[in-house]
Amino acid sequence: MTKRNIDIRGWGAVTTLGWSARESAKNLITGKVLAGDFCTSSHLINRELKAFEIAYNGNPLEKAWAMIDSALTEAFSRANLTAAEISESCLLVGTTGGLFIRNEYEFTEIVRQNPGKESPPIACRNRGPGEVADAIANKYGINGMIMTFSMACVSSSHALVVAAQLLEQKKIRRAIVVGFEPLLNLTLQGFASLLLYDDEKCRPFCANRSGMQIGEASAAVILEASSSSSKRKSTYRFAGGYLFNDNNSLTSAGVDGELAGNVIGQTLTAAEISPAEIVAIKAHGTGTRDNDLSEGRGLTNVFGDNLPPVVSLKGAIGHTLGAAGAVETALWLSCLEEGMLPKSFGFTQIDPDLGFAPSQINIPAKDGAYLFTFFGFGGTCTSYIVMRNKYEHNNEL
Amino acid sequence: MNYKNKLVSSIPVVAASYLGPPLTPNLDSAWDESKLPLSPDDLVQKIMGQPMRRAGRFIKLVCCGALACLKSVPAGDLKDKKIGIFLATGLGNVDEILPFITQVFKHEGGFPRPNQFANSVSNAAAFFLAKVSEIKGVVLTVSQEELSFESALWLAQSYLERGEIEMALVGGCDVFTPTAEDYRERMDLRPDNHRSMPMGEGSSWLLLGKTSGKKIGNILAVELDHNSKVQQHLSSPENILSDVEKIAGQLIGKPNKQKIVLPGFRLTDIDHSFFKDQGWKVEDYLPHCGIHPTATAYGLARAMLSCPSAFLVHCNYHAAGRQTLVAAVTE
Numbered sequence: 001m002t003k004r005n006i007d008i009r010g011w012g013a014v015t016t017l018g019w020s021a022r023e024s025a026k027n028l029i030t031g032k033v034l035a036g037d038f039c040t041s042s043h044l045i046n047r048e049l050k051a052f053e054i055a056y057n058g059n060p061l062e063k064a065w066a067m068i069d070s071a072l073t074e075a076f077s078r079a080n081l082t083a084a085e086i087s088e089s090c091l092l093v094g095t096t097g098g099l100f101i102r103n104e105y106e107f108t109e110i111v112r113q114n115p116g117k118e119s120p121p122i123a124c125r126n127r128g129p130g131e132v133a134d135a136i137a138n139k140y141g142i143n144g145m146i147m148t149f150s151m152a153c154v155s156s157s158h159a160l161v162v163a164a165q166l167l168e169q170k171k172i173r174r175a176i177v178v179g180f181e182p183l184l185n186l187t188l189q190g191f192a193s194l195l196l197y198d199d200e201k202c203r204p205f206c207a208n209r210s211g212m213q214i215g216e217a218s219a220a221v222i223l224e225a226s227s228s229s230s231k232r233k234s235t236y237r238f239a240g241g242y243l244f245n246d247n248n249s250l251t252s253a254g255v256d257g258e259l260a261g262n263v264i265g266q267t268l269t270a271a272e273i274s275p276a277e278i279v280a281i282k283a284h285g286t287g288t289r290d291n292d293l294s295e296g297r298g299l300t301n302v303f304g305d306n307l308p309p310v311v312s313l314k315g316a317i318g319h320t321l322g323a324a325g326a327v328e329t330a331l332w333l334s335c336l337e338e339g340m341l342p343k344s345f346g347f348t349q350i351d352p353d354l355g356f357a358p359s360q361i362n363i364p365a366k367d368g369a370y371l372f373t374f375f376g377f378g379g380t381c382t383s384y385i386v387m388r389n390k391y392e393h394n395n396e397l
Numbered sequence: 398m399n400y401k402n403k404l405v406s407s408i409p410v411v412a413a414s415y416l417g418p419p420l421t422p423n424l425d426s427a428w429d430e431s432k433l434p435l436s437p438d439d440l441v442q443k444i445m446g447q448p449m450r451r452a453g454r455f456i457k458l459v460c461c462g463a464l465a466c467l468k469s470v471p472a473g474d475l476k477d478k479k480i481g482i483f484l485a486t487g488l489g490n491v492d493e494i495l496p497f498i499t500q501v502f503k504h505e506g507g508f509p510r511p512n513q514f515a516n517s518v519s520n521a522a523a524f525f526l527a528k529v530s531e532i533k534g535v536v537l538t539v540s541q542e543e544l545s546f547e548s549a550l551w552l553a554q555s556y557l558e559r560g561e562i563e564m565a566l567v568g569g570c571d572v573f574t575p576t577a578e579d580y581r582e583r584m585d586l587r588p589d590n591h592r593s594m595p596m597g598e599g600s601s602w603l604l605l606g607k608t609s610g611k612k613i614g615n616i617l618a619v620e621l622d623h624n625s626k627v628q629q630h631l632s633s634p635e636n637i638l639s640d641v642e643k644i645a646g647q648l649i650g651k652p653n654k655q656k657i658v659l660p661g662f663r664l665t666d667i668d669h670s671f672f673k674d675q676g677w678k679v680e681d682y683l684p685h686c687g688i689h690p691t692a693t694a695y696g697l698a699r700a701m702l703s704c705p706s707a708f709l710v711h712c713n714y715h716a717a718g719r720q721t722l723v724a725a726v727t728e
Contacts, residue, residue, distance in 0.1 A: 125583060146623060146719075149540075
């Protein structure tokens with residue numbers, strides 16, 4: 001568990017809504033959101049699965065690096081980090097696929113360049129999930145601790161909580177937390193094989209939902225221990241987080257909502273915040289039956305009839321898997337900067353088993369506490385609070 | 398600027414286990430890269446008492462290695478303890494990913510098996526381990542190429558220091574997946590950046606924390622120096638000796654224990670007689686487990702069990718030049 005003295009110094013993101021968190025937030029708020037669609041990237045072999053694909057003029061491997069670079073550049077710029085500060089930072093990456101895209105791209109290129117010939121078996125040449133962090137550290141000269149969390153959909157949300165814990169313990173000075181997930185045949189086909197994929201649309205918390213749709217994205221969030229002596233005052237704080245792994249089910253957090261409710265309760269306790277103080281909830285909201293039931297019931301268990309506005313971003317950008325924690329945090333922060341909380345896309349009808357609708361209008365952003373929730377494969381749960389400060393608000397960025 | 402991440406306080410090691418290519422816990426034996434991978438099903442039956450039909454090799458080896466470690470401790474010593482799991486892996490469950498993706502491309506996405514995908518997800522092994530060992534709470538899968546185990550060990554210590562857990566089950570697992578040539582490429586092994594050894598695998602674990610029962614030693618330090626250094630510097634016996642002497646001096650002064658160097662696979666030049674002349678024994682564990690990303694876990698666990706009254710320093714570095722040192726003492 002973490003407490004409340006961690007500043008969020010900067011962030012950046014690339015989503016299907018834009019090549020920066022700011023552009024993504026503007027498009028989200030103004031409703032310039034395209035639903036998931038059939039993919040066109042040369043390495044994706046199944047054209048019948050809809051996903052949130054980032055447009056790019058180049059090959060998918062180059063795109064993957066461009067996504068990472070763009071998110072980091074925006075985050076470093078927003079945080080106004082010096083080269084020395086970047087160098088002494090710790091790098092925590094959350095990803096499931098890592099650079100597996102290299103295998104898929106190289107294989108499809110070999111097949112494409114050798115028409116009529118028998119395909120060779122696909123080779124696995126990437127160096128595991130840690131390769132992304134290693135490449136980022138080498139490119140940007142990051143010399144602090146480097147660590148990758150490869151934990152399915154909570155990879156980067158877990159990384160954010162661990163980073164805050166290490167900062168609190170003064171084990172590290174600053175954390176650059178990166179989430180990265182390109183579209184892969186591996187994950188698209190994998191979730192389809194589990195019958196967790198919605199062929200039509202991603203519809204979080206909607207009675208008509210029938211599964212998730214994957215999105216590709218990258219993001220970076222920079223955390224730093226607050227210093228009372230510092231002249232720089234941060235508007236946003238990582239005010240408390242909690243991570244927990246259950247061992248009951250590989251694929252479900254339990255549809256009774258008990259586990260999700262407990263995790264949210266622990267988070268509020270860690271942050272010393274009452275449910276009534278939560279301004280809004282950035283929910284995981286994948287659009288799968290089990291996730292939305294367990295999370296929705298968990299939320300109503302904690303908040304009862306006083307449920308704050310609930311927003312899932314996945315109807316607008318898809319499920320970005322291991323990147324979701326960093327991506328959705330960065331996008332949410334940019335929405336706060338724009339002064340507006342976005343509506344939840346993809347919803348049409350209340351699920352009677354849940355009894356609530358996610359937010360269907362944009363809401364003016366207020367100062368206060370925002371709850372973030374993430375639930376993933378393997379019984380993994382992360383939850384944290386981001387606080388916008390009441391008296392230190394500035395709009396310099 | 399000092400970019401070293403150091404472990405601050407020593408951690409008691411309650412138990413250890415190592416599992417290499419012979420697939421028998423805590424046993425060294427001759428093995429042959431060309432015969433790998435061996436089926437772990439007999440081991441699963443022996444350790445778990447029932448088969449794990451739907452799990453792949455990686456998941457089976459993670460569970461068997463970790464359970465072998467846990468079962469070496471009296472159950473009473475673990476009762477009601479808050480235990481965290483820190484699974485380190487450089488390459489993860491490649492054994493599940495490869496057949497799944499092959500199937501995807503073979504049939505254009507039509508017929509991959511859902512179980513195969515479920516088992517290929519990066520944290521599936523940690524989930525199965527949590528389930529069979531009945532551990533909930535802090536369960537983390539850490540991956541950082543050949544620094545995965547050292548990173549997990551460092552992180553576990555920070556959790557123990559915080560008091561969020563009372564004990565930490567920290568292990569490294571990577572599996573041999575043909576071909577050996579592809580495996581070497583995945584590990585970025587080039588002729589000049591590793592010791593010439595066959596490829597291998599392992600699932601090796603340490604149980605850390607305080608109990609009322611016996612301990613087998615202490616982890617004294619985990620140093621991760623992320624300042625990139627040139628390979629010749631890191632592999633030079635004189636520099637290695639300087640580093641291990643320095644850490645020995647800082648930690649225990651003049652030890653009255655046998656001093657042992659455990660050389661990681663990136664160290665290309667291991668001159669036993671040079672170290673012997675300086676009072677250090679070299680314990681080369683790689684012939685027993687082969688090269689794999691988390692071989693450090695194997696070397697350390699094996700030495701914790703087989704080298705009594707010793708001061709151990711494991712040395713290795715990442716291909717990019719980041720150095721790691723782990724220091725430990727045995728009872």
